[in-house]
Amino acid sequence: MSRFNSIDDVWVFLNSIPLFQKAGVSAVNYSLDNISKFCEALGNPQKEYPAIHVAGTNGKGTTCHLLEKIYSDAGYNTGLFISPHLIRYNERVRVNQREITDQDLLRFFQRTETLLDDIKLSYFEISTALAFWYFADQKVDIAIIETGLGGRLDSTNIISPEVSVITSIGMDHQSILGDTIEEITAEKAGIIKPDTPLVIGNVTGVSKRILEATALQKNSKCYAVIDLKPEWNNGSVTLKDGDVQIKTLFKEAVNKWNVVSSWLVIDVLKSSFPINEAQRILSIEKFTGAPGRFEKIHSDYEWFFSGSHNAQALESSLQAVQAIKSISETVLVFSAMKDKLNEDMLEYFKGFKKAYFVEQDGERAAKFSDIKDSLDVELMEETQKENILNELKTELVIFMGSFYFYPIVKRWTANVS
Structure with missing residues (x-):
């Protein structure tokens, strides 16, 4: 008999697994081995749809939500994977701006019950595998995947995205990613894939040089937000020396970088996922913000x-x-x-x-x-x-x-x- 007979059984199981929020580093499996084996046994669902991979110390969540809204408003079936959840677990996995239902969550755990016994996954790895499976199940047109920690050994890093995005780099999670900005940057740079475009957000100095050198080594073309000359004025963002003007609902000036990061991604993927300029401006202007960000x-x-x-x-x-x-x-x-x-x-x-x-x-x-x-x-x-x-x-x-x-x-x- 299955141990997952109701959604309550799923919550009991998840609550039995150490959570980074409370247990810290001991809850992290910073390796790709188990998630790779698990997803391979599932049929590698992460290979069934195009994806955008987003890493960064700050801004990655807002950039992911922006991309979800822009693509969804334009009529594409979108998948969004984010973490951590703020109120309920279902927030982590969304299709067309709607959270995964309890019924579909239960379906995943019933489907993978034996696998979960055979391959021990961390809380975040389970969430990652769930997202990969659900996006394939729902036949999304494009998925936006946010890293959890770092990038190189983050469980999301088994995807082969259409574009990689690194929004910013700062000192954070040193116990896992390294004690210097160079070490942390190298971990973030681990999401850069061969022959895959890279969008660089609010990154300067040695971090930008490391990212550009890694991209060059992997024959990945770089697109830097600074080249669009973003300016902020009481919520309004202008690009390209004022040629593009966007009146946002944001309160924090740092969001100009998130707006431009999403703008560049749309540009990079325009041949496969065309969205006209007026449409994307409208979506950005109507965006009410990611939860918990001012x-x-x-x-x-x-x-x-x-x-x-x-x-x-x-x-x-x-x-x-x-x-x-x-x-x-x-x-x-x-x-x-x-x-x-x-x-x-x-x-x-x-x-x-x-x-x-x-x-x-x-x-x-x-x-x-x-x-x-x-x-x-x-x-x-x-x-x-x-x-x-x-x-x-x-x-x-x-x-x-x-x-x-x-x-x-x-x-x-x-x-x-």
Whole structure:
């Protein structure tokens, strides 16, 4: 008898597997061996449709969502694989902007039950295999695949994409990717495939040189967003010396790079997937943003959520805050993972009118004791949060520090009226 008789059985199984969010590095299988064997036994579904492969320290999620919207609006059947999920597991796998259903999830686990026993996969590897299978099952025209960590040994890196994208490179996940920017760049560059175009986003200096050298070695033509001369002006993005003007709903200036990255991908693939300029501009202008990226988290109050958890993203979010009101007039509510905390990161949490810290569950989660001596901050406990949030209704509030904080904030703010 199958152990997957209902979707509840799937959740029990997934919850039994270590999750990077809580267990950290021990939950990661940084190798392609098991995912390759698993997908081969499934018939290599990842080979049945064209794909776009997107890596990067920041911006890859937004770029993936942008590409999904543009291609979907243009009438193509799209697949989107992203991580982590913010509220529910189904968010990770989408077809035509709709999450995979519980019924289709159950179907996958029933189909692969024996395989899952024979080949032990990590949580992320299971999610990757699910996405590859579902996109083939749904006969998508094009899939947008976001890496999890790095690129070279990321489980998504068994695909042969039509184009590779590296949105940005910064110091992140050093315990897995390396302690220097050169090492991290080399890991990201691992998604570059022979004779396959490469789109380079907001990448400069030694990182850009490494990417270009890797592409040259693999005979992969490079397209750099800087060549389109993107400019930002209060949400509007202009390209090509002002020849193209796009009025976006974005709050953060860094999104000009994500807009141009997606624009270049459309250009690179235009012979196979044509989309006229007016159509793609309209899609970008109507794009409401990827969840958790400087998202207005409450309809009635000036409360925003940003999953920023590294220097590049934190700086971008603070600039967006300052465009509304000064930091000294803004209230911060933040949470973080212990492996992200350092003196440089803590600098971004200073200077606010008031700062609150929230502890999360799990081994990776930072505790109040880790930061209380370095910051002028108060611990917000569950028993206090209702009163504190009610007091903050008239304030500009930024919730930030970790995407894993998102479901907590969503739950809180849903109960504030």
